[in-house]
Amino acid sequence: MDIIHSTVRKRKSYQVEVKYSILWECALGIAAITNEPLHETLERPISYWDRVKSELPASLLRELEYVQKHNTWKGLLQLLHELNEPTLDEFINFIKTRSSFELKYHCLPFVGEEFQEFRERAAKGDDQALDELKKIAADNPFFPAYMAFIVHTDVKELTNHLVEVMSQWYEHVVLADTKETEAILQTDYEAKIKMQNQLGVEAFVQWATGGISYQPEPHVYSVLLIPQICYRPWSIxxxxxxxxxxxxxVSNASLRPGDLYASPDFLVQKYKALGDDVRLKVVKMLSEGDRSLQEITEQLALGKSTVHHHLKLLRSAKLVEVKEQKYSLKREALQLMNKELEEYVERQH
Structure with missing residues (x-):
């Protein structure tokens, strides 16, 4: 059916804000150390996390076991978003002075504007509203159990736990390296702000996150980018x-702020992915249109496992993605490479 367009409305995009704080690094560190299955995929080796644990006092280990059981790191992150660049003391005071409803409401995850009534009712102890939230979040691996815990737990116990795990993690893990950590986060923040004015918002988000293509969604008016170290190479x-x-x-360059020659890790990965005859052919093919694995295999006359390996490398470099069981070229990622290379070559003290 042909459509006659009688509107001048354009697709709205979003605003982008970049923030950093040692407290987000705290909360994410608590999340990382308690997510043991993920340790082998993190940049810091398993031995690092084992060493950290071995040096912690028994009181903090008990709190971390509580986090591991109930995923309360999520509550810490949610609560941090309620304050604008707080100190640790301000954050702790904020937690301590919340009413039962306020604390539970802030800890419950946001699952959509249209479901805020359920969130409010659940925070007041309404089990029917909780059941609705659990249905909405059923695809998330931990949200339903986490929601039930937040709604049913004793608020004094939750308050004490959040205060203790955050303050003790800061004291025993973060404090000694605060200056170095803040320098890294600030360096990355400044690099992102410098590039922000040179790119459109969607291209900027893709560049800053190392390849995440985020399209505007209903009821999402802004994107908040927060640099972190402990979860590298993952974005959350x-x-x-x-x-x-x-x-x-954070980027490699931010980890070594005084090194002009520190190479941009995402850019290196892209060039490595393109540095192969077969993969270049795949990129050319996908520039002509999306294709299935079978179609690519037939056109290249190669084994399916070989082609799958090449596609895996292109996907890892965020140059290719899968849409509806077909491989698609991320054109914006290719176009950004020139800008990334230019930024690296012209980097100065």
Missing amino acids: EADIEGKKVFYYP
Whole structure:
């Protein structure tokens, strides 16, 4: 059917904000150390996390076991978004002075503007509303159990736990390296702000996060980018009212702020992915249109496992993605490479 367009409305995009704080690094560190299955995929080796644990006091280990059981790191992140660049003391005071409803409401995850009534009712102890929230979040691996815990737990116990795990993690893990950590986060923040004015918002988000293509969504008016170290190389996605949040890994250059020659890790990965005859052919093919694995295999006359390996490398470099069981070229990622290379070559003290 042909359509006559009688509107001048354009697709709205979003605003982008970049923030950093040692407290987000705290909360994410608590999340990382208690997510043991993920340790082998993190940049810091398993031995690092084992060493950290071995040096912690028994009181903090008990709190971390509580986090591991109930995923309360999520509550810490949610609560941090309620304050604007707080100190640790301000954050702790905020937790301690919340009413039962306020604390539980802030800890419950945002699952959509249209479901806020369920969130409010659940925070007041309404089991029917909780059941609705659990249905909405059924696809998330931990949200339903986490929601039930937040709604049913004793608020004094929850308050004491959140205060203790945050303050003790800060004291025993973060404090000694605060200056170095803040310098890394600030360096990355400044690099992102410098590039922000040179790119469109969607291209900027893709560049800053190392390849995440985020398209505008209804009721999302801004994207918040938060640099982090402890979860490298992963980006963590979250939703809060009106915002999409990406806790993204700081760049190699930010980890070594005085090194002009520190190479941009995402850019290196892209060039490595393109440095092969077969993979270049795949990129050319996908520039002509999306294709299935079978179609690519037949056109290249190669084994399916070989082609799959090449596609895996292109996907890892965030140059290719899968849409509806077909491989698709991320054109914006290719176009950004020139800008990334230019930024690296012209980097100065």
